[in-house]
Amino acid sequence: MTDQANAPAPTRPASWRRIMERVWHDKVVLLAMLYVALMVCAAVASLFLPLDSARTPAIEQRLVAPSLEHPLGTDGLGRDVLARTLVGSRISLLVGVSVVLFAGVFGTAMGVLAGYFGGFWDTVVMRVVDIQLAFPNLLLMVAVIYFFGANVGVLIAALSVVSWMVFARVVRTTVMSVRSSLYVRAAHFAGCSRLSIVRRHLLPAVAPILLTQAMLEFAAIILAESSLSFLGLGVQPPDASWGLMIAENRPYLEVAWWTVFFPGLAIVMTVLAANLIGSAFRVWLDPRQDDGPRARADAAAQNEAPY
Amino acid sequence: MFVSTRNETILNAESGPTQSAPTPGARRSAAAARASGWVDLSTVRWALGRIVFGFAAVIIVMSAVFFVTRSTSDPARKMLPLGSSQEQIDALNARLGLDDPLWMQYEHFLSDMFHLDFGRSIWEGRPALEVVVDRLPVTFTLVGLALLISIVVFVPLGVIASLRPGSLTDRLVTALSLAGLSAPQFWLGAMLVLVFAVELDWFPTSGSGSMIYAVLPAVTLAFTMGGRLAQVTRTSFLDQAGSPYVTMARAKGLSTFYILRRHVLRNALLPILTIASWDTARAITGHAVVVEVVFAWPGFGRLVIESVQRQDFPVIQACVFIGAVLIVVINVVTDVLNRIIEPRMESR
Numbered sequence: 042m043t044d045q046a047n048a049p050a051p052t053r054p055a056s057w058r059r060i061m062e063r064v065w066h067d068k069v070v071l072l073a074m075l076y077v078a079l080m081v082c083a084a085v086a087s088l089f090l091p092l093d094s095a096r097t098p099a100i101e102q103r104l105v106a107p108s109l110e111h112p113l114g115t116d117g118l119g120r121d122v123l124a125r126t127l128v129g130s131r132i133s134l135l136v137g138v139s140v141v142l143f144a145g146v147f148g149t150a151m152g153v154l155a156g157y158f159g160g161f162w163d164t165v166v167m168r169v170v171d172i173q174l175a176f177p178n179l180l181l182m183v184a185v186i187y188f189f190g191a192n193v194g195v196l197i198a199a200l201s202v203v204s205w206m207v208f209a210r211v212v213r214t215t216v217m218s219v220r221s222s223l224y225v226r227a228a229h230f231a232g233c234s235r236l237s238i239v240r241r242h243l244l245p246a247v248a249p250i251l252l253t254q255a256m257l258e259f260a261a262i263i264l265a266e267s268s269l270s271f272l273g274l275g276v277q278p279p280d281a282s283w284g285l286m287i288a289e290n291r292p293y294l295e296v297a298w299w300t301v302f303f304p305g306l307a308i309v310m311t312v313l314a315a316n317l318i319g320s321a322f323r324v325w326l327d328p329r330q331d332d333g334p335r336a337r338a339d340a341a342a343q344n345e346a347p348y
Numbered sequence: 349m350f351v352s353t354r355n356e357t358i359l360n361a362e363s364g365p366t367q368s369a370p371t372p373g374a375r376r377s378a379a380a381a382r383a384s385g386w387v388d389l390s391t392v393r394w395a396l397g398r399i400v401f402g403f404a405a406v407i408i409v410m411s412a413v414f415f416v417t418r419s420t421s422d423p424a425r426k427m428l429p430l431g432s433s434q435e436q437i438d439a440l441n442a443r444l445g446l447d448d449p450l451w452m453q454y455e456h457f458l459s460d461m462f463h464l465d466f467g468r469s470i471w472e473g474r475p476a477l478e479v480v481v482d483r484l485p486v487t488f489t490l491v492g493l494a495l496l497i498s499i500v501v502f503v504p505l506g507v508i509a510s511l512r513p514g515s516l517t518d519r520l521v522t523a524l525s526l527a528g529l530s531a532p533q534f535w536l537g538a539m540l541v542l543v544f545a546v547e548l549d550w551f552p553t554s555g556s557g558s559m560i561y562a563v564l565p566a567v568t569l570a571f572t573m574g575g576r577l578a579q580v581t582r583t584s585f586l587d588q589a590g591s592p593y594v595t596m597a598r599a600k601g602l603s604t605f606y607i608l609r610r611h612v613l614r615n616a617l618l619p620i621l622t623i624a625s626w627d628t629a630r631a632i633t634g635h636a637v638v639v640e641v642v643f644a645w646p647g648f649g650r651l652v653i654e655s656v657q658r659q660d661f662p663v664i665q666a667c668v669f670i671g672a673v674l675i676v677v678i679n680v681v682t683d684v685l686n687r688i689i690e691p692r693m694e695s696r
Contacts, residue, residue, distance in 0.1 A: 121566075133634065165562055171405075172408050174405075175402065175406070175409065175672060175676050176412075176672065177409070177634070177668060177672050177674075178633075178634065179633060179637055180637075180652060180667055180671040181413070181668060183653070183664065183669055184416070185416055187661075187664060188417050225611045234419070239565075259401055260397040267534075268532055268534065270534070271532070271638065273656075274642060274656070278470060282530070287534055287535055293543065294542060295542075301535070301538050301539075305531075308532050308535060309527070309531050309532070312530040312531075312548070313527070317526070
């Protein structure tokens with residue numbers, strides 16, 4: 042019974058509406074959401090826009106300062122920085138979304154296995170999580186990418202392998218608290234199969250916190266992808282990725298700051314927006330943590346980066 | 349990556365409403381242990397368990413590396429320059445024992461690991477582990493300096509922010525740490541170089557030599573480490589601020605500074621130090637790699653990336669090993685010290 046007393050309040054559909062209201066009142070989060078929406082639109086639009094200047098070098102106009110023709114200037118090979126930043130957003134989104142999806146689905150499955158079925162499975166899953174915690178993730182990813190070759194597929198796989206534990210742990214905790222609640226036991230005694238209890242009762246209860254975690258993890262993955270691309274272990278030239286753009290243009294930093302500044306700004310804005318949204322949601326969903334919007338940076342601080 | 353949950357556990361165990369009261373027996377044994385000046389037997393047993401688990405984790409990390417590398421392509425082809433003949437590849441395979449059956453290779457691999465033998469660096473010809481260990485002090489200097497900056501600058505910022513939650517100061521500190529947590533080090537580093545090395549010419553852009561070269565890389569690293577530390581400090585102090593003993597001290601008319609120093613600091617310090625030490629392990633094996641590449645700092649992280657470029661597999665393997673050992677050692681030492689200092693905290 043003490044379990045129930047300590048369990049977070051069961052999630053009701055009403056809490057979603059309350060959150061939407063709070064988003065409307067919290068202009069910072071609203072702004073962050075608008076930015077993310079804008080970025081998604083830009084990434085989709087970049088598929089259809091004629092952005093040849095993102096890939097074709099034009100040596101005669103290299104390192105042109107920001108102007109009307111090139112709003113963010115051109116890079117060391119004369120390619121338009123704005124066009125490349127737009128194209129780069131695709132990779133960031135692709136990697137971020139797919140890693141969150143893969144790691145999220147696998148992590149949720151493991152979390153439910155550990156939290157609901159418990160016992161032996163709980164021990165196994167939590168041991169694996171514990172062991173993975175001792176992994177020097179960046180070093181391991183470097184070793185793996187070195188062997189499989191650097192490309193986006195390997196990057197997504199490597200990042201998924203090192204991020205699923207976050208989801209598993211969050212889901213496990215929530216499932217354990219919901220498992221003993223009256224409605225789940227009622228469903229059990231009414232003869233619902235375990236699978237249908239998971240589907241009808243546990244997953245909906247986990248959904249909000251899962252979404253929150255996904256947002257925070259998305260931020261961490263974008264940082265990790267850009268870092269790996271910067272180190273030459275992610276996206277390869279001539280493709281565009283924000284991290285790669287900074288690596289390519291670092292020699293020109295002193296003469297053409299815009300080639301490094303703008304791709305980096307894109308990373309910071311995106312990561313910041315995702316962090317703000319994720320941490321605001323986390324605080325709002327957890328009544329105990331809710332000491333105003335300021336608590337959200339704390340939630341971001343407690344999030345885990347893949348390295 | 350794993351700092352957070354433990355950190356939550358600790359914060360909750362310290363002050364959360366869900367804290368379970370220690371049983372009288374546990375309290376007595378802990379008190380007895382402290383009185384006798386030595387830790388009780390259960391702590392020793394627990395610590396041994398942690399150490400064994402740490403060893404197992406290192407072995408599993410290295411086994412993962414072994415099976416991943418052997419399952420993909422033959423390492424010999426990777427190590428030799430492009431266009432090497434099949435005979436050369438076969439010869440290297442035979443020399444490295446790569447033509448043995450997999451289980452035999454694995455056995456050799458494990459026994460070599462226990463003898464701390466990772467083969468010779470292809471680039472330098474010296475034992476790979478020696479090459480890696482040589483680079484460690486340089487990285488420790490960088491990370492140590494970054495840790496110092498985060499403790500001297502960001503911990504006080506977190507304390508100041510916790511004094512008036514919701515105030516302008518609190519918002520500014522929060523914004524700063526959020527920015528630190530959201531900015532990639534390679535970009536932050538480049539921007540610092542642009543301002544403080546190129547425009548103002550206060551520091552060299554990159555390289556190593558005297559301590560002046562370490563300032564910009566350390567500050568870059570401190571933003572990431574300190575961003576988290578400031579928030580943890582703030583939370584930790586805020587948690588204490590609500591407790592009865594602070595109210596009591598206030599009622600006695602003690603000054604805020606005195607309360608902070610004599611009462612709050614003592615209770616809030618443990619989680620902060622724990623996070624700081626875990627983050628140090630993470631920084632050495634993660635963030636410092638990026639920072640060292642940006643600033644051409646000749647440490648452990650740069651060695652990792654150089655070895656990838658040079659296809660120096662033995663060194664990469666030794667790097668992963670050292671990284672795993674560092675994480676395990678720092679975590680186990682932190683956990684054990686925590687448990688000795690605060691026997692109430694039986695989180696596992």
